[in-house]
Amino acid sequence: MKPQPKWPDRSYWKLIHHQHWILKRERMHMSYEFAEKSLLGSMFEENYLILDSHMQARFFQGHVHRTIFTVMRELAQEGKPVDYITVLTRREPSELGGVNYLYGLKRFANVVRFDEYEEMIIDQWKKQETARILQQAIEDEWSGDDVVHVLEELDELNSGREVTILSDYLVTQFERPFLPDQTKPGISTGLIDLDKILNGFQNCEYIVVAGRPSMGKTDVLNHLALQASKDGHMPIVFSLEMNRKTMIDRMIASTGEYNRLRMRDPYKYFTEPQKDRWAPTLNHLNGGGIHIHDKSGMTVREIKAKARYLIKTNPSKRPILFIDYLQIIRPEGNVHNQTVAIGQISNELKAMAKEFDCPVVVLSQLSRASEVRHDKHPVMSDLRDSGNIEQDADVIALLHREDYYERDKAPTNLLEIDIAKHRNGPTGTIKTIYSKDTGKLYNFEENYYKRGENK
Secondary structure, eight states, rough: OOOOOOOOOOOHHHHHHHHHHHHHHHHHHHHHHHHHHHHHHHHHHOOOHHHHHHHGGOOOHHHHHHHHHHHHHHHHTTTTTSSSHHHHSOOOOOGGGHHHHHGGGGGGGGGGGGHHHHHHHHHHHHHHHHHHHHHHHHTTTTOOOHHHHHHHHHTTTOOOOOOOOHHHHHHHTTTGGGGGOOOHHHHHHHHSSHHHHHHSTTTTTTTEEETTTTTTTHHHHHHHHHHHHHHHHHEEESSSOOOOOHHHHHHHHHHOHHHHHGGHHHHHHOOOHHHHTHHHHHHHHTSSOOOOEEEEOOOHHHHHHHHHHHHHTTTTEEEEEEEOOOOOOOOOOSSHHHHHHHOOOOOOOHHHHHHHHHHHHEEEOOOOOGGGGSSSOOOOOTTOOOOOOOHHOSSSEEEGGGGTOOTTTSTTEEEEEEEEETSOOEEEEEEEEEEETOOOOEOTTTTTTTTTTOO
16 A cells, blocks of 8 residues: 655745745845836936825835935925935935946836836835834724724825815805906917817826828818917927928928928929918927927837926927827737737726826827718718727717718818717817828818818
8 A cells, every 4th residue: 555645734834925025025025125126217218207296204114215305305395406416415325225336227227117216115114104103003002983084194105196175166266256357278270160169178188089081180280380380389200100291391381381292302393482472481380399209009008208398498388189090009018909909008098197187188099980971071980999988078079071972062272070978068160171192281261162262
C-alpha cells in the first residue's frame, strides 16, 4: 500500500499567504513610489501643474517626496521658476534625496497620465487615513455620528466636486433683475441666425456637429475657429485626420476667399489682386492665436494634457476646443466594441468641457441611413455608433446640403444647420451660404438667389 501524500499543515499555508501579502505590498509600494516620482517629474516639466493640481504634501508617502513638493509649492506661490537648481537653493541636498535623485525625477515625467497618477495617490492616502481614523475611533470610543462626519469630510477632500447650498446661492441673486448682466456672453458662431438659437457657445457645453462626408464639417469647424479667433478668444484645434498644412491652407482659403484648386499653384493661377491680398491674409491669421495639433490617434487624456497646458499658460484668453473628429479619437484600454468605445469617449469629452469650463466642439460622422431615405435630411438617430452622444451632448447640429443629392434642382451653395438638440434653449434649422470653392460660410440673405449670386 502506497503511503498517502503528506499535505502541508496550516502553518505552511499561513507562511505562503504571508509571503504573498508581503510581495503584493512591496509591488504596491513600488507602483505608488513610481507614481509620486512621475508627478514630481511632470511638475518640473510643466510648472503650472504644481498649483493646478489637488496634491498636498501629506498625500506623498515618502518623506523626501513631501519635502520636494513643499519646496516646489513655495517657489510656485512666489511666482518663481521651479527647477532642480531653484529647489536646491531652499534645502540641503540630503533633505531632497541628493542632487542626482532630484535631477533624475525628470525621467519619470508623464504629463499625459498626470491626472491618473494623482487620483491613484490621493485614493491610497484616503484609504490609509480611513484606517487610521477608524482605529482612533475604536480606541477613543467615538460616537457613530462623529465617525460618519469625519469620514464624509475625508471623502469630499480633494474630490474636485463643489457642493452648493441652494440658500447660499439664492442670497446672491436678489438684485439680478436690477443690474446689468455680468456673466460672459457666449462665443459667437459668426452666423446671426445660429447665434439667435444658441446665444453663442456657452462655457461647459459639449457641442457635436455631425454630417455625412462632403457636407462641409471641417469647413464649418474652421469657420467657427476663425470667428472665435477674430473675437479675441483662444481656439485650440485638434485635427486628428487632416494634417496641419492642409488645415491651415483651408483657413487661408476661407479668410482670403481663395479658390482652393487655384491655391495649389498660386503663382500660376492667382490674379494680381489675389496676390496683393495674400500677405494681409497671412498677417490676419498670424495674429489670431489659433493653436493646431495634428497628431493622429490621440486619446482624450492626451487632448486634455495639451489643452490644459495652453489654457494655464494663456490665462487671459477664453478657450474653445475643436476636435476633428470623434470617431477617430483613440479609446483608453482594450475596448473592442465600437459603440462602447464611442460612449466612453463622448462621456470623457463632456467631462472635459466641465473641467475646463469652456465649450468643446466635436465633429462626428453620420451613418448612411439618411441616404437610403427619400428625405435625405439627417436625424439624431443617424449618429454613427452613437453610444452616449445623444445623451451627453448639450447641442447637436446636423449639417445638410440638398444640392449634393439634387444637383440640378436644389439651390447651390446652401448649407442647412439643424439644431436637433439644445439642452438649454430652443431648437430649429438655419440656412447659411457655403462656398465649396473657398470653404467660407456667409450669413444667409433671402434675396441672395434672386440676385443670381449663386451662379
